[in-house]
Amino acid sequence: MQLHSTQEYPDRSPDAPVVECRDVHKAFGHVSVLKGVDLALRSGTVTALVGENGAGKSTLMKIIAGQEAPSAGEIRVGEKTLRAASVREAREAGIAIVPQELAPIPDMTIYENLFLGRELKGALGLLDRSAMIAEAGRLLREFELVVDPRRPMRELSLAVQQIVEIIKSTSTGCDVLLLDEPTSAISEVEVARLYRIIDRLRERGVAMIYTTHKMEEIRAVADRVVVLRDGNLIEDRPAGEITDDQIVTAMIGRDLDEIFPEIPPPRDEAPRLLVADIEVEGFGTPVSFSVRPGEIVALAGLVGAGRTELIETIMGIRRRRRGSVTVSGRAVRRNDPAAAIGAHMAIVPEDRQVAGLVPRLSILENGILPRLSRFSVGGWKRTALARSRVTDVMNDMRLRSASLDQPVAALSGGNQQKVVLGRWLTDRVDVLLLDEPTRGVDVGARSQIYRIIADLASSGMAIVMASSDLPEVLGLAHRVLVMRRGRIERDISLATTTATAAQEEIFSHAAGFHASPR
Amino acid sequence: MTQLIAAGTDVTVSKRLAIAAKVKNGMIANSMSLAVLCVLVYFSFASPHFATAGNLATILVAAAPFALIACGQTLVILTGGIDLSVGSVIALAAMSGAIVAKANPEALWLGIAVAVAAGLVCGAINGILVAGLNLPAFVATLAMLTTASGLAYVVGGGAPINGIPAGFGAFANTTLFGLELPVWLMFLVLVVFALLMRRTTYGTRVYAVGGNITAARIAGIKVRGVLYSVYAVSGALAGLAGGLLSSRVVTAAPTLGAGYELDAIAAVVIGGASLMGGRGTIWGTLIGLLLIQTLNNGLDLLLVPSYWQSVIKGALIAAAVAVDVFVARRKS
Structure with a gap:
């Protein structure tokens, strides 16, 4: 477990930024997602990157981690500009990311996951399993995890899997850790443990970005708050110098009352x-x-x-x-x-992709799904009635779509949500x-x-x-x-x-x- | 070429480009229908015996039992499942039907009824295994494939059933308005299922369950019932196909229908269905079926050895799915 990054950049002064984004732009087709973001991270600090969904948080993280290329601008580590969209170079420079959707190999054990791609080998180039198990055990204890490293990943809760992912990133000597909405799927006890781990990494001098849109998390972990809105950096202040209301106003671009x-x-x-x-x-x-x-x-x-x-x-x-x-x-x-x-009764579920909509079906068919019997006689669909009712409701909802026959997958998040809600309103x-x-x-x-x-x-x-x-x-x-x-x-x-x-x-x-x- | 189209005719150029793009998109979207057309044209030129009324009728008669099981298979695949058992279910249904017909010479229709019933029972058991016990469809129907195949031998005591009254052949060999009964039955089943999938709430339920099972459940759809029904339907249609096949030759063998499930699955997949569920149409399945059947027939006429026919069919399935994947990627 060597710390190559610090050896590669020896003349870094303690106050110099560990990593720096300079005028980073990103556009997908005609849609501009990032419009010139400058951000410098110092070691041993936690930066809360906040903003609404679609503000550009995840895109910025992916660019820093080398998963995506910026349309313009650069990521610098010390004196060096990182090659765009090179995960490998970013990793060698000490940047690690813990994505929102973890991707462990569930049927492999914890230690096998921890050492994936850099397995410890003994004589004859054979795997040295006992060394890996011992080292994995040491790392797990260090992060307060009381769990046998020989257990399969599948048996662990999402939160523990996430910590294993953090261990995996930090044990290879990372200086910058990007956490993308790390609390989106874990319970409150586990959130508290995550906070403690973040504190420990801060003491070790790791620079962290933590994306979230929850105020309590910002208050719990952040030294500094950076607000993105529509691809622009709106606020960048120490956490102690910004109020909750100011953060919210910066995020949504106007006062709450409006x-x-x-x-x-x-x-x-x-x-x-x-x-x-x-x-x-x-x-x-x-x-x-x-x-x-x-x-x-x-x-x-x-x-x-x-x-x-x-x-x-x-x-x-x-x-x-x-x-x-x-x-x-x-x-x-x-x-x-x-x-x-x-x-x-009617329900608008939490995750419309998973639970709300059938993406391949049209707006019309998704629109009648919960009320199939109302829109049929003896099992025969009453298409004309369905069309007129769904049209009325979706007009009331001010749905923006080319036609009701469009697959619902083609709509934006807001418009999909209008379909998920509106489809109930065809009846009482x-x-x-x-x-x-x-x-x-x-x-x-x-x-x-x-x-x-x-x-x-x-x-x-x-x-x-x-x-x-x-x-x-x-x-x-x-x-x-x-x-x-x-x-x-x-x-x-x-x-x-x-x-x-x-x-x-x-x-x-x-x-x-x-x-x-x- | 560029000089011929002067600057003043920019509008017509862009119009032409738009039409060209439309034609191109249309060709890609209907690539399988085009493939069927190409195959038809090719065989018409290659063999003088191909494009005759008699031969086309032969193709349709051969296609009929496949059309029945492919319709059932389409429903199953739309829910994200698969039915591997239809080939053996055909054998078991044919054997059961033949025994009953032989024992009841005065009521031969009973033979067909028993065949359908036998298929329905097999399908219902598949449905219970998949929808009730949550077995993966692949495993449940694989088990049924083996079981039904064994039972087909048990029923006949290990031998084919001969000596069925000749009248039993009437079901599959009577000609009506120039076409034989199984062909009419195929048309009927195709139309009924096409309407079922497009015009009834049952069809919408099947698409919803295959497209997003959680969303379907939250919308109040009885997911288990839908899953159960598609396997029952698939089984019953396999039973009907078994009855017709044994009526066609007035005999029944325990090897009847072996491997049919693969042609049915191939037809559904060539027709553009996704094995993950939620995507596919009866119309697409029909096109896939016609492509396979025309190839079988035409290659026979050209005296291509059967093992080469297998090679060609295999390549075709891979090509069809490759085109499909390409089109899907272009859209997104």
Whole structure:
């Protein structure tokens, strides 16, 4: 395990940047993704690279890591300009990336994955397995992982796989570590461990970039905040000198009040949705809450708090062992999405690519998918009726598409989200379940989606919205249920609480003891 | 050439280019239909016996049992599965049907009914294994391939079944409006399945399950039911094909239908379906089927040895999928 990078660049002074982006541009066809970004990283610092989806964060990381070539500009390490799109040269210069989507070889063991491509060999060039196991064990212990290096990768949780990936990068002597949304798939306990690992690497002098759009993570790890918006670097300040509001404003390009519509108060009627004593799979505590007509209830919490699981259980997608879901006074049969749809419930799932849409089918066919029986007689599709209803709804949603016969895969993220939401509105909806309704949606489409959600609420729907986006929670909801470990920790009414107080309360209850900002 | 087209005719040039591009795109999109046309034209010139009404009818009759199983196979492949068992199911269905027909000379239609029923049972078991027990389709239907093949021997005591009343041949050998019954049946099944896939909600369900099983489930589609049904349909159609094949020759052998599943899968794949599911059409399968059947027939007429025919078919399947991959990449 040699540290070649420092040997190759010996005359680097401690304050000189480890890696430097100079006027980096990137365009895909006519679409400009990066419009001249300058960024220099110093060793032993963590830079939070924040911005909305599509702001250019991932592209910038890929260019630094040599996975993509910039259209113009350069990446410099010391006095040397790195060859564009050369992963190998970037790696030799000490730059490593931990991608959002990990790609381990699941049937190989931990140590085999750790030493992939640089296996330790003994006499006769044969693999020296015992040396690799011993070395792997040492590295794992160093990173607080109590796990046998001979276990197959497949058996590990995503978070542990991620740490193995970090170990793999750092053990080869990296000076720059790029972490692309590292918390997107791991639980809160694991997030805390990740923070500790980041601290340790910082002490070792590793320069890190950490992309995220979550405020609590920025506060927990970052020394410096860099905001990208539409390919431009908007803010670059020490973390202590920028407020949350300033970060949000820089990210979305305008004040929060402008993108959230006026929300009328909920109707003073009996609850439309009643959830009583249901358990979220994997957690033992029963959950109960109710939502009135016209009310927007947000589910807040950290990754892994059980928000998605709760919503999917209510909709019958996940198994519900006990408890009841009641819509407008009628109990809904459990474990049966069709029954939930029949009870006028609708869901917009978290990941529209995975769970929302059938990419090859047209907008029209995706549009009728949840209501096939309404658009058919004896199994025969009523294409004309379907076309006119879907056209109406998609016009209301202001969907931008060439025609309804276009495959839905051809649409932008925001427009796809409009299809996922709009397709329910061809018929009555009493309860709308939204899971991260604006993930991967650009700012323009976002305010449109907020407008639609507000309109649906004022028409009398009961809306439950799981969201990791705090501004969205504060700007849209009447009430916030803070979740932690599968249970509701706190029920906050936003009508009677100021935004700042609510925000603090959400943080402290969501994070348990890990809430204190650095 | 460039000088002939003066600057003033820029508009016509761009128009011509647009038309040329359209033609090119159209040719790529319909490459398989073009391939069928080329094969037809080539054989028409190469052999005087090819382009005759009699020979074309022969091609259609030979295609009929393949068309039935290819329709079922299309549905299965659209859900992302595969049915390897259809060849042996044909044998088992033919043997069962033949025994029943032999025992009931006064009600020969029972033979066909039993064949379909036998196929349906095999398909239903495939469906239970795949949809109910979550076995991979490849493994489940491979098991059925072996089992049904063995049962076909068991049913006949290891020998072919002869001595079926001659009337049993009426089902597959009666001519109606110049074409034999199996050909009409093939047309009927193709039209019914084409409509089923395009015009009914069942078709949409099949595409949705194959295109994105999670999204289908969340949209309230009973995914298991859909999966179960496609294997049952595939089995029943294989049973019908088995009944027709034994009626055609008024006998049944346990080796009947061996290897048919490969031609059916090839037809579906040549027709542009994706083995990952979600993409493919009955029309495409028909084109793939016609290509294979025309080649079989034409190469026979040209006296090409059967092992060379296999080589040509193999190369064709690879080429068809290569073109398909190329087109898909160009689009994205």
